[in-house]
Each structure stands twice: as structure tokens, then as C-alpha cells.
Amino acid sequence: MSVATQDSAVRTGRITRTFIYVFLIFFALFYLLPFFVMVINSLKPLGEITGGNMMALPQDWTIQPWLSAWSTAQIGVEATGLKPYFINSILMVVPAVAISTMLGALNGYILTKWTFPGHKILFGLMLFSCFIPFQIVLIPMARVLGELGLSGSTTGLILVHVVYGVGFSTLYFRNYYAAFPTELVRAAMMDGAGFFRIFWRIMLPVSGPIAVVCIIWQFTNIWNDFLFGASFAGLNAMPITVALNNLVQSSTGVKEYNVHFAGAILAALPTLLVYIVAGRYFVRGLMAGSVKG
Amino acid sequence: MAVGQTRTERDWRMRLQDWLPKLVLSPSVAMTLLFVYGFIIFTIYLSFTGSKMLPSYDWVGFDNYRRLFGLSAWTTALINLAIFASLYVTICIAIGLSLAIFLDQKIRGEGMLRPIYLYPMALSFIVTGTAWKWLLDPGIGIEHTMHLWGWETFRFDWIKNRDYAIYTLVLAAVWQSSGFVMAMFLAGLRGIDNEILKAAQIDGASNWNLYRRIVIPLLRPAFLSAFVILAHLAIKSYDLVIALTGGGPGRATELPATFMYSYTFTRNQMAVGASSAVIMLMGIAAIMVPYIYAELKEKN
Numbered sequence: 001m002s003v004a005t006q007d008s009a010v011r012t013g014r015i016t017r018t019f020i021y022v023f024l025i026f027f028a029l030f031y032l033l034p035f036f037v038m039v040i041n042s043l044k045p046l047g048e049i050t051g052g053n054m055m056a057l058p059q060d061w062t063i064q065p066w067l068s069a070w071s072t073a074q075i076g077v078e079a080t081g082l083k084p085y086f087i088n089s090i091l092m093v094v095p096a097v098a099i100s101t102m103l104g105a106l107n108g109y110i111l112t113k114w115t116f117p118g119h120k121i122l123f124g125l126m127l128f129s130c131f132i133p134f135q136i137v138l139i140p141m142a143r144v145l146g147e148l149g150l151s152g153s154t155t156g157l158i159l160v161h162v163v164y165g166v167g168f169s170t171l172y173f174r175n176y177y178a179a180f181p182t183e184l185v186r187a188a189m190m191d192g193a194g195f196f197r198i199f200w201r202i203m204l205p206v207s208g209p210i211a212v213v214c215i216i217w218q219f220t221n222i223w224n225d226f227l228f229g230a231s232f233a234g235l236n237a238m239p240i241t242v243a244l245n246n247l248v249q250s251s252t253g254v255k256e257y258n259v260h261f262a263g264a265i266l267a268a269l270p271t272l273l274v275y276i277v278a279g280r281y282f283v284r285g286l287m288a289g290s291v292k293g
Numbered sequence: 294m295a296v297g298q299t300r301t302e303r304d305w306r307m308r309l310q311d312w313l314p315k316l317v318l319s320p321s322v323a324m325t326l327l328f329v330y331g332f333i334i335f336t337i338y339l340s341f342t343g344s345k346m347l348p349s350y351d352w353v354g355f356d357n358y359r360r361l362f363g364l365s366a367w368t369t370a371l372i373n374l375a376i377f378a379s380l381y382v383t384i385c386i387a388i389g390l391s392l393a394i395f396l397d398q399k400i401r402g403e404g405m406l407r408p409i410y411l412y413p414m415a416l417s418f419i420v421t422g423t424a425w426k427w428l429l430d431p432g433i434g435i436e437h438t439m440h441l442w443g444w445e446t447f448r449f450d451w452i453k454n455r456d457y458a459i460y461t462l463v464l465a466a467v468w469q470s471s472g473f474v475m476a477m478f479l480a481g482l483r484g485i486d487n488e489i490l491k492a493a494q495i496d497g498a499s500n501w502n503l504y505r506r507i508v509i510p511l512l513r514p515a516f517l518s519a520f521v522i523l524a525h526l527a528i529k530s531y532d533l534v535i536a537l538t539g540g541g542p543g544r545a546t547e548l549p550a551t552f553m554y555s556y557t558f559t560r561n562q563m564a565v566g567a568s569s570a571v572i573m574l575m576g577i578a579a580i581m582v583p584y585i586y587a588e589l590k591e592k593n
């Protein structure tokens with residue numbers, strides 16, 4: 001009774017606790033298994049996968065599959081490896097994240113500190129746009145990109161990702177700024193500070209945490225996008241997710257499972273790194289995007 | 294005179310300050326209105342035309358919807374979605390809730406376990422699909438491994454089996470998202486006032502009853518959010534199907550999203566594709582609109 005602790009008042013017996021640990025560890029293994037399989041099989045010669053056991057550690061460790069996935073594997077008709085597509089993804093993701101985050105910060109600032117009649121409806125409209133099935137915009141978007149001369153270009157993809165990413169970034173900043181005392185903004189206005197001055201001097205300096213959350217969310221989403229890449233990128237701007245899929249689904253030649261696994265890890269590496277370095281913010285972004293609309 | 298001048302100047306500045314926010318907001322609003330709502334209206338319009346490979350503007354009424362619901366491929370996609378969505382949502386919530394409740398028992402190593410449960414959420418569905426595609430492949434994956442370990446009769450060829458392939462989709466999708474649901478429930482649990490739990494325990498409630506009667510009802514908002522997020526993800530599922538099964542074998546894992554894509558872009562039935570997209574949008578709107586409305590209203 002007296003040992004009732006702060007974070008949980010529930011007491012459990014020894015058998016229950018054992019069961020709980022077994023359950024938790026079982027699921028940890030379940031989540032780790034596919035990644036473990038990817039890693040060990042990306043370091044094996046192909047023969048050890050087709051003729052051997054997928055769960056076994058490599059007998060001949062090799063980084064050949066990684067080199068092949070990076071620079072020589074056949075993607076579509078060209079044997080370029082994933083490298084050019086990795087670069088495409090970076091060229092797409094950096095501007096798209098920067099622009100959508102900046103717009104989101106300004107929008108959130110306006111929608112909380114410079115409100116006007118109808119601002120709620122506008123925000124509602126932007127919020128709903130985060131959740132639409134993108135199939136509904138594919139046909140007109142393909143046409144508009146064509147008209148603008150942006151089909152098959154990285155610029156076109158950046159535009160698409162900014163357009164469909166700005167809803168989420170606005171949501172983040174709006175909810176964050178809503179908690180910021182409006183009196184401070186009022187006081188600054190009285191002192192004659194204008195719209196941008198207040199934004200630069202008062203709002204931006206306190207926006208660090210939410211900016212990190214927003215950047216991570218946009219980065220993960222845009223890097224992992226497949227649908228827009230597959231629909232609008234063509235060959236020249238193809239992002240890595242689409243290239244990886246082409247590599248894995250290609251029906252010509254021998255299926256090089258080890259190269260596929262190495263390629264999959266390459267495609268996952270940037271977002272995984274972000275998750276490892278800033279996991280806390282990643283989780284916060286997920287929650288903000290769901291629990292509070 | 295000087296006073297008058299500063300007054301007009303101030304007037305002008307005030308007016309600018311009044312317009313500036315709207316001006317800065319307008320590009321985003323214009324983008325949203327054009328690229329989201331304008332495009333939605335355009336797609337709805339297309340769904341009432343006879344568009345094939347390119348958009349055409351001859352009005353055909355509800356013909357496309359009649360055709361759509363007459364197509365066995367579409368019916369199959371809807372049935373598959375029903376199976377996939379219900380299992381995906383239920384299993385994710387069951388696993389997520391269990392993991393959250395168990396993790397909340399002052400578990401040693403919680404800080405190590407939580408990131409392990411959550412990392413799949415950082416991956417692309419294409420990566421998830423690739424990993425599971427080969428894991429589930431009977432020739433090299435789990436089945437093959439079990440045979441090598443001496444269990445010769447073990448069979449796990451769902452991914453190649455028309456009747457079971459849809460469940461492999463559930464498996465991979467649950468793997469990806471259940472950790473996220475865990476995080477949502479864990480946040481809910483950590484928000485519950487411990488005094489309530491202590492009071493119930495003093496009244497002699499067993500752990501089981503404590504959770505069933507008190508904790509789980511208190512988690513209602515988390516249940517609602519989890520349901521809404523998972524259901525809308527299920528309707529939008531596209532990448533995972535493409536990477537894991539490509540919609541096959543046969544049409545066993547075809548979903549509305551893959552149907553829309555293939556009818557619009559490979560079969561040149563744009564109007565039918567547009568009408569299927571409209572049906573998808575209606576499904577999402579039915580879930581999201583009440584949720585967003587309630588969330589925005591609550592804030593007032």
C-alpha cells in the first residue's frame with residue numbers, strides 16, 4: 001500500500017509481471033524481425049539466401065549488395081543503382097520541407113494572432129485537405145503540371161508536396177501559437193511593432209520545438225511518398241521510393257534479394273536516422289497530427 | 294498640419310496592418326482552394342462525363358457510377374477493403390492498447406522498448422512491403438526457414454494464395470502502425486489522474502475490473518482518434534499493396550486506391566476512375582468531417 005508509486009497505482013503479482021514481460025519482448029522481436037532480416041541478408045551473397053536460411057547470419061560477409069544497390073543495380077532499363085534517385089529525393093525534399101514549414105509558421109501566426117471573421121472555416125478547409133485521398137486530385141494535377149510545363153520535374157513534385165503539405169504544417173503552428181499569450185502580441189502592437197516584426201522578434205524565437213516537429217513530419221512524409229512520385233515524376237525526377245519499387249518488382253533476370261534488401265535500407269536510412277536522432281519530436285508530431293485536430 | 298499628416302500616415306499604416314495578414318495568408322488559401330477543392334470539383338465533374346484516355350466534357354449523368362458498381366473488380370476492391378480495414382483497425386487497437394497498458398506498469402527498459410515499437414512508422418510503405426514480401430515468400434522466407442529447421446510440413450504461403458493474401462496485407466500494415474497506436478494510448482494513460490486509480494483500489498477493485506470499468510472508458514478520446522486515423526489510412530492504402538502484392542494474386546488484394554489508379558492510367562477509363570475516387574473521398578469525408586468539426590468546435 002505504502003509503495004504505491006507516482007506513475008502507476010496498479011500493483012501486479014509476479015506471474016502477471018512475467019506474462020507482461022514475455023508479451024512485451026515478443027512484440028519487440030516482432031517489430032525487429034523484418035529489419036533484422038533485411039540487414040543480415042543485405043550482407044550475404046545471393047546463393048546463401050536462395051540456397052540457405054533467411055534467418056541465419058551470413059557465412060561470407062560481403063558489402064557487394066550495398067555497392068550494387070547504390071551504383072550498379074538495374075532500375076528500369078538503366079543500370080544506375082539507386083544513387084541518382086536518392087539525389088532526386090533530396091533535391092525534392094529539402095525545398096518542399098522548407099517552403100511548407102515557412103508557410104505553415106506564417107499561417108499559424110495569422111490564424112491565431114491576426115484572426116478575422118471566417119478564419120475558422122478557412123482552417124477547417126485546410127485541415128480537411130490533409131486527409132483527402134490523393135486519388136481525387138491525381139487527374140487534374142497531372143493536367144495542370146502538364147500545362148505549367150512541370151510534368152516529370154523535381155519542381156513539379158516540390159509544388160505538389162508544398163500544396164498538400166501546408167495543411168499539416170499550418171495545423172502544427174496554429175495549435176502551438178494558440179497557447180502563446182496573445183497579450184504579448186497586443187502589447188507589441190501598442191508599441192508600434194508591425195506584423196512581420198512581431199513574427200520575427202516574438203513568435204519565431206519561441207518556435208523551435210514546433211519547427212522541429214513540423215520539419216520532421218514533413219520530411220518523413222515527403223521522403224516516403226510513393227503515389228505522387230509514381231504519378232508525376234517520370235524518369236528524370238523519380239524519387240527513391242519509386243526507384244526501389246522498380247528495382248524489387250523488375251521481372252527480368254535473377255531476383256537479387258540481397259540487393260533488394262540493401263536498397264530498401266538505403267531508402268529507409270534518412271528517415272530512420274531522423275527517428276533515431278530526434279525520435280521524441282517525431283512522436284510528438286504524430287500525436288499532434290492525430291489526437292488534437 | 295503636422296498632426297493631420299501623422300494621422301493619415303497612421304491611418305495608412307493601420308490599414309496596411311489590417312491587410313497584411315490576409316495578404317500573407319492568401320497564397321496558402323488560394324493553393325488550397327484551387328489544388329484541393331477546385332480539383333475535387335473537377336474530378337467530380339469528370340465522373341459525370343464520358344472521359345476515356347483524356348478528359349472529355351460530354352455529360353453522361355450517373356452512367357459511370359452504374360458501370361462502376363456493376364464491375365466485379367470494384368466490388369472485389371470494396372470487399373477487400375472491408376476485410377482489410379476492419380481487421381487492420383481492430384488488431385492495431387488491440388495490440389496498441391495491450392502494449393500501452395503493459396508498458397505503463399513501470400516496466401524496466403521501457404525507454405528501450407518504446408522506440409522499437411514505433412520505428413516502423415518512420416519507414417516508407419514501400420520499404421515495409423519489400424521486407425514482408427520476401428519474408429512471406431514461401432520459397433525463401435519464413436516457410437523455407439521452418440523447413441530448414443526441421444518442421445517439414447509447415448506451410449505459410451498466404452501471399453501466393455488468393456484466399457489468404459489479403460491477410461498478409463493486414464499483417465504488414467499492422468506491423469507498421471500498431472506501435473503508433475500504442476503511443477496514442479500510452480499518452481492517454483499517462484494523462485489519467487492516479488488518484489482515481491488509487492481510490493478504486495482502496496475500494497477493492499481487481500486490476501482487471503480497474504481497467505475494464507475505469508481506465509478503458511477514460512481512454513475514449515484515444516480510441517476515437519485511433520479509429521479515425523486508422524480508418525482513413527486504410528481507405529488511402531496504396532503503396533503497401535503495390536510493394537507487397539501488386540494487387541494480386543489475381544485480384545485478391547486489389548483495393549479502391551489501386552483500382553482507381555489502374556482504371557485511370559493504364560486502362561484509359563478515366564471517368565470510371567474518377568467516380569471511384571469520388572466514392573473514396575466520400576468514405577473519408579464521412580469519417581473525417583464530423584471529427585474535424587467536433588475538434589474545432591471544442592476549442593471555442
